[in-house]
Amino acid sequence: MGWLVSLLGSSVGKKWMMAVTGFAFLGFLAAHFAGNLTVFGGRESFNGYAQKLQSLGPILHLFRAGLIACALVHITTGLLLFLQNRRARPVGYQVAASAGGRTLSSRTMPYTGLLILAFVVFHLFHFTFVPPAPLTIFDRVAAAFRRPELVALYTAMMVVVALHVRHGFWSAFQTIGAHHPKYMPWIFALSLAAAFATAIGFGSLPILVAALV
Amino acid sequence: MRLDAKIPGGPLPQKWDRHRFELKLVNPANKRKFEILVVGTGLAGASASASLAELGYQVKTFCIHDSPRRAHSIAAQGGINAAKNYPNDGDSIWRLFYDTVKGGDFRAREANVYRLAQISNAIIDHCVAQGVPFAREYGGLLANRSFGGAQLSRTFYARGQTGQQLLLGAYGALMRQAAAGRVRLFPRREILDIVVVRGKARGVVARNLLNGEIECHEGHAVVLCTGGYGNAYYLSTNAKASNVTAAFRAYKRGALFANPCFTQIHPTCIPVHGTYQSKLTLMSESLRNDGRVWVPKTPGDKRPPHQIPEAERDYFLERKYPSFGNLVPRDVASRNVKEQCDQGKGVGETGLAVYLDFADAIRRDGRAVIERKYGNLFQMYEKITGDDPYETPMKIYPAVHYTMGGLWVDYNLMSTLEGLFVLGEANFSDHGANRLGASALMQGLADGYFIIPYTLGGYLAGTPLEPVSASDPAFAETARQAAERLRRLLAVNGRRTPDDLHRELGMVLWNFCGMSRNNEGLRKARGRVQELREEFWRNVRVPGSEQDLNQSLEKAGRVADFMEFAELMILDALERQESCGGHFNEAYQTEDNEARRDDERFCHVAAWEFRGEDRDPVRHVEPLSFEHVPLTQRSYK
Amino acid sequence: MSQTIRLTLKIWRQKGPADPGRFETVAVDGVSTDMSFLEMLDVVNEKRILEGGEPIAFDHDCREGICGSCGAVVNGRPHGHLRGTTLCQLHMRHFRDGDTIVIEPFRARAFPVIKDLVVDRSALDRLIQAGGYVSVNTGSAPEANTLPVPPDRAERAMDAAACIGCGACVAACPNASAMLFTSAKVSHLALLPQGRPEAARRVLAMVRAMDACGFGNCSNHRECEMTCPKEISIVHIARLNREALKAGFLSPEA
Numbered sequence A: 001m002g003w004l005v006s007l008l009g010s011s012v013g014k015k016w017m018m019a020v021t022g023f024a025f026l027g028f029l030a031a032h033f034a035g036n037l038t039v040f041g042g043r044e045s046f047n048g049y050a051q052k053l054q055s056l057g058p059i060l061h062l063f064r065a066g067l068i069a070c071a072l073v074h075i076t077t078g079l080l081l082f083l084q085n086r087r088a089r090p091v092g093y094q095v096a097a098s099a100g101g102r103t104l105s106s107r108t109m110p111y112t113g114l115l116i117l118a119f120v121v122f123h124l125f126h127f128t129f130v131p132p133a134p135l136t137i138f139d140r141v142a143a144a145f146r147r148p149e150l151v152a153l154y155t156a157m158m159v160v161v162a163l164h165v166r167h168g169f170w171s172a173f174q175t176i177g178a179h180h181p182k183y184m185p186w187i188f189a190l191s192l193a194a195a196f197a198t199a200i201g202f203g204s205l206p207i208l209v210a211a212l213v
Numbered sequence B: 001m002r003l004d005a006k007i008p009g010g011p012l013p014q015k016w017d018r019h020r021f022e023l024k025l026v027n028p029a030n031k032r033k034f035e036i037l038v039v040g041t042g043l044a045g046a047s048a049s050a051s052l053a054e055l056g057y058q059v060k061t062f063c064i065h066d067s068p069r070r071a072h073s074i075a076a077q078g079g080i081n082a083a084k085n086y087p088n089d090g091d092s093i094w095r096l097f098y099d100t101v102k103g104g105d106f107r108a109r110e111a112n113v114y115r116l117a118q119i120s121n122a123i124i125d126h127c128v129a130q131g132v133p134f135a136r137e138y139g140g141l142l143a144n145r146s147f148g149g150a151q152l153s154r155t156f157y158a159r160g161q162t163g164q165q166l167l168l169g170a171y172g173a174l175m176r177q178a179a180a181g182r183v184r185l186f187p188r189r190e191i192l193d194i195v196v197v198r199g200k201a202r203g204v205v206a207r208n209l210l211n212g213e214i215e216c217h218e219g220h221a222v223v224l225c226t227g228g229y230g231n232a233y234y235l236s237t238n239a240k241a242s243n244v245t246a247a248f249r250a251y252k253r254g255a256l257f258a259n260p261c262f263t264q265i266h267p268t269c270i271p272v273h274g275t276y277q278s279k280l281t282l283m284s285e286s287l288r289n290d291g292r293v294w295v296p297k298t299p300g301d302k303r304p305p306h307q308i309p310e311a312e313r314d315y316f317l318e319r320k321y322p323s324f325g326n327l328v329p330r331d332v333a334s335r336n337v338k339e340q341c342d343q344g345k346g347v348g349e350t351g352l353a354v355y356l357d358f359a360d361a362i363r364r365d366g367r368a369v370i371e372r373k374y375g376n377l378f379q380m381y382e383k384i385t386g387d388d389p390y391e392t393p394m395k396i397y398p399a400v401h402y403t404m405g406g407l408w409v410d411y412n413l414m415s416t417l418e419g420l421f422v423l424g425e426a427n428f429s430d431h432g433a434n435r436l437g438a439s440a441l442m443q444g445l446a447d448g449y450f451i452i453p454y455t456l457g458g459y460l461a462g463t464p465l466e467p468v469s470a471s472d473p474a475f476a477e478t479a480r481q482a483a484e485r486l487r488r489l490l491a492v493n494g495r496r497t498p499d500d501l502h503r504e505l506g507m508v509l510w511n512f513c514g515m516s517r518n519n520e521g522l523r524k525a526r527g528r529v530q531e532l533r534e535e536f537w538r539n540v541r542v543p544g545s546e547q548d549l550n551q552s553l554e555k556a557g558r559v560a561d562f563m564e565f566a567e568l569m570i571l572d573a574l575e576r577q578e579s580c581g582g583h584f585n586e587a588y589q590t591e592d593n594e595a596r597r598d599d600e601r602f603c604h605v606a607a608w609e610f611r612g613e614d615r616d617p618v619r620h621v622e623p624l625s626f627e628h629v630p631l632t633q634r635s636y637k
Numbered sequence C: 001m002s003q004t005i006r007l008t009l010k011i012w013r014q015k016g017p018a019d020p021g022r023f024e025t026v027a028v029d030g031v032s033t034d035m036s037f038l039e040m041l042d043v044v045n046e047k048r049i050l051e052g053g054e055p056i057a058f059d060h061d062c063r064e065g066i067c068g069s070c071g072a073v074v075n076g077r078p079h080g081h082l083r084g085t086t087l088c089q090l091h092m093r094h095f096r097d098g099d100t101i102v103i104e105p106f107r108a109r110a111f112p113v114i115k116d117l118v119v120d121r122s123a124l125d126r127l128i129q130a131g132g133y134v135s136v137n138t139g140s141a142p143e144a145n146t147l148p149v150p151p152d153r154a155e156r157a158m159d160a161a162a163c164i165g166c167g168a169c170v171a172a173c174p175n176a177s178a179m180l181f182t183s184a185k186v187s188h189l190a191l192l193p194q195g196r197p198e199a200a201r202r203v204l205a206m207v208r209a210m211d212a213c214g215f216g217n218c219s220n221h222r223e224c225e226m227t228c229p230k231e232i233s234i235v236h237i238a239r240l241n242r243e244a245l246k247a248g249f250l251s252p253e254a
C-alpha cells in the first residue's frame, strides 16, 4: 500500500490521476451528449430519457459515486499541482514570453477547471437535484433557455469546457505515455476535434432549445 | 637529474601485462584508508575518480565548473580510436601503435604508445556498456569511420558529439560513486597550488569560487587531470576556463614540464572575424573525409567561390599529397593552409581562410547523407558565420587546438614530484610532437579507466606514507602564498583588463611560437613576453574582492600563469633546433617544406625543471629509442 | 557583412543569494553583429572594469553550445529567441539597432540565484546521482559488439543523450519542471539494452529525486521542447511516463 501512495503521490503519479480521471470525464461528456440529443425528440423523449436514467437506481448511484470520486481526485490533485507549480518558481520573470509551446488552453487549465467546477455545481442544482414534479425536466430546461442570460452562460461555459478538453485530451495521452510519432498527430487532431465537438455539440444546445421551444 | 621512465622490461607486447603483475597490490580492506585527490572531471579525471572509487579508495574530486559534466572534454566532436578492426581493413594493435608513434613524429615513448593501443579496445567495450550511443550499422553493430591521418576506419563516434557522450558516460560513473559516498565532489573549486610535504604531493589548495574561501585538502596522492594549456594563445578551440594553473603550480613545486613547445594547430576551424572574438570554433576533422580543401590559383582572386571555375581552383592538399589528399595529419594540413594564405591566396574578408567544399560530396552522396553525417556541424557553422555550407563552401583556418606537451610522467603516470600523478591532456605522454585525430579521448580514458587504478595502487602499496593533516605547516604556508597572490592581483589596480593583456600575449605566441617558428622570432617573443608579464603585474586591473564570486579574479590568476608559462614554451621551442610535428622551425625543413627532424640531437623528450623565480629553468633530457618503428622521415605523399 | 548596432540592456544584478537584486539599464554602442551574445557581454564587462564598475557575472565555458554552462533569459526566452541555440551561439545579427534587451537569470526554486546571471543548477547533478547511469564497473564490460543495437534505437537514444544539462527546460517551463531533463536521461538509457536491467529502479529513483529537488510538475505546456537548444522532444517525457507506469505497477521496485 505504501508503494501505491508514494507512487501516486509523485509528480508523475499525480499526473496519471489527472489523466485517468480526465478520461473518465471525457467518457461522461460523450454519454451526456448522447442523452442531450433526446431533447430534440420533444418533451416525451427527453423526460423519458430522464426517467430511464432514474430507473437505473443503484447503477446510477454507482456511476454518480464514481464521477464524484473522480471529481474529488481531479480537483484536489489539480489544486495540489497548481500550488506546487506556483511554488516551484517563487520569483517570476520580468518579461513573460512563450517559445510557442503554451496555448491559451494549456495556460488556462487551472482556471478553466475551477470555472467548470463552479458551473457543474450550479448545473447540478439547476437541473439535477430538483424535484421531478410539478415541472418536468423538459419544462425546466425549456424555461431556463428562454432566459437569454442563461443561454449565454451555458454557451459560454461550453466554450470553457472545450478549452479544457483541448489541452486535457492530448495531455492525458502524453501523461500515460501514449506518445508515438506516428499517432501523435492524430491525437492532436482528435483533441482539437473533441474540443470543437464539445463547444458546438453542447454549446449549440441552449441556443437551439431556445429557438425551438 | 636522470629521468627514469620506469619502462618495464621484456618484449613490447608484454610490458604492460608484466608491469601489472609486478606492481604491488593494496589490500582491498585497506583501500578505503587511502584518500585520493583528483583534480579535474574531464575524461581523464572523471574516469579516474570513478574507477578508483569502484576499487574502494576514498576520492575527493575537484573541478572549476558548476558540474563535473561541463569539463572541456565535452566539446570533442569527431571520435575515439580503437584497434578493433571491425571493418576488417587491416587494423591491429600494432598498426595503431605504429601510426601513433609515426604520427607523433617519433617524439613519444614506444612502450607508452603500445600500451595505449592495447587498452584502446577495452575502452570501447566499457563505454558501450555504460550506454554511450555510438553510431551503428544497419545490423546493429558498431560503425567506424576514418579520421584525420589514418588510412583505415578505426574511429568510433556518436554523431559529432563523441566527447560529450564519452564524458557523460564517465560523469555517470562518477555520479554513481558520488551517490555511493565514495567520491566527494567539490565543484566550483579552482586548485591554486599543490601541497608538498617532505618531498611528496600530499594535498591541494583550492579556492571556493563561490565565496573565495581558500581550502586545504590532504590526501595520500594527487591526480592532476586538468587538461591542456592551449588557451595560452588566448584564441583557441579550448573552453574558456581551460588553463595551465594547476600544472604550472605543480611545475613550480618540483614536477618537470615536458615539451611545452609542442602545440597542435588544428587545420579546420572557423576563421577569426573580429578583435572582440573570444574563442575559436573547431569544425571537426571528419569534415575532411568528404570536404575538399581549395584556394583560387591566382593570388588576390576575390571572386565569390561559385564564380571561380574548376580550372582556376587549386586543391592543394590533393595535389601535393596524392595518397592522403585531404586527410594528411593536422600539422601538415595546417602548415599548408598557412602557406597558401601567406602566398596571398587566402579567401574571405581577412584573406586568412581557405575553402572546404562539400559540393562534390553532396552531388555524389546526396544532401541527406551529408546532412546525416555532418548536420550538426553545418548547423553550428551557419549559426556562427551566417553562411550555409550546403550552398557555399565553408571557410576554414587553422587554430590552436591541443597541447602535446605537459607535465612529465613516467610509465606509471607519476610526475617527478612523488605522489603527483598526471593524466589526460595535462601530461605529455603519448602523442609525441603531434597528436593524431581521435586519440586524445582514447588516451584520457586509457589513463583514467585502465592505467591509474593499477599504477596508483602500486605507488600506495610500495611507498611509506606517514599521516599528514591539513594542520601541517606546509598547508598553511601554501595556502598563505595562494591567498597572497590573489591579494596582489587585486592590489595592482592598473589600466588594462586581464583579457586585454591575455589577447596580446596570445598574439605574440601565435605569431612567433605558432604554426611556424624561427629563432629570431622566438627570441623576440621571449623579450615581448617578459615585458608583457612585467606590465601585467604593474598595470592589470581586477575589480571586486577575493571573498566573493569574482570571475575577473579567476581569469587574472590564470592569465598570470600563462604569462610565465608562455616563456617556457618559447624557451623550449628555442632549444629544440629541429622541426618535428607541431613544432616547425623554418630553419629545418625539407625541399618540399616538410618538417625535418634531427634525430641525432633531438630524439628525446625535453623536460624543464623550475629553479626559482629569477633563474632560468633547466632543461633535462629523456632519450627516446625506437626499436619497433624505424625512425623515418614522415611522408604522406 | 558585419554592421554595428546600439542596444539598451536591462540586466538583472544581484550581489549574492541574499541580495534582493534589481534591474540595471546599460546602453551599449557599437555592437558588431558578428559578435555572439556572450561576446557582447564581454565587451560590456571590459568597459565596466576600466570604469571601475562591477562586471556582470555569468556562467560560460565552451562557447560552442555543448557544455551547457551558459544561459540566461533574454526577453523572456531562455537562451534567447532563436530555435535550437544556446546563448553562446546566439549572434547579435539576430537583433536590431535600437533594441532593448531584458536579461534575467534562470528562475526556479530549484535553481537559486548565486550572483547576477549565475544560478545554482546542482539539482541537475542530484538527479543524475539518483540513477542517471548504468551500473558497470570498469573492467567488467563484455566485448562491445556482443549486444547489437538497432541503429534507429541508437539514434533515438542519441537524440535524448544530446542533452547538455543547461537547465533551459526548467527555466522555460511555466511550472519550473525538470521533466525534459530527467526524461532525456531516462529515455536515453531505457532505449538501449545496456540500460534495461536498471530501467525500473532508475525511473522511479529519478522521479523521486526530481520531486525532492523542488521542481514543478509537467503540465505538457511544451515550452521545454520549444526552448531546448538541442531540440529534445517531449516524446521522451512520454517515455518516462510509460517507464514509470511500468516500473511503478509491474516491477518489484518501490
Ligand SMILES: Cc1cc2nc3c(=O)[nH]c(=O)nc-3n(C[C@H](O)[C@H](O)[C@H](O)COP(=O)(O)OP(=O)(O)OC[C@H]3O[C@@H](n4cnc5c(N)ncnc54)[C@H](O)[C@@H]3O)c2cc1C
Binding pocket: B039, B040, B041, B042, B043, B044, B045, B062, B063, B064, B065, B070, B071, B072, B073, B074, B075, B076, B077, B078, B079, B080, B162, B163, B189, B190, B191, B192, B225, B226, B227, B228, B237, B238, B239, B242, B243, B245, B246, B282, B401, B402, B423, B424, B425, B426, B437, B438, B439, B440, B441, B442, B444
Ligand atoms: C573542440 C575540440 C574537439 C576535440 N575533438 C577531439 C576528438 O574528436 N577526438 C579526440 O580524441 N580528441 C579531441 N579533442 C581533444 C580532447 O577533447 C581533449 O584533449 C581531452 O578531452 C582532454 O581531456 P582531459 O580530461 O585531459 O581534460 P579536460 O577535459 O580539459 O578537463 C579538465 C578538467 O580539469 C578541471 N580543471 C582545470 N584546471 C583546474 C584547476 N586549476 N582547478 C580545478 N580544476 C581544474 C576542469 O574543470 C576540467 O574538469 C578535442 C578538443 C577540442 C578543443
Ligand code: FES
Binding pocket: C059, C060, C061, C062, C063, C064, C065, C066, C067, C068, C069, C070, C071, C086, C087, C088, C089
Ligand atoms: S558556453 Fe558552453 S553551451 Fe554555452
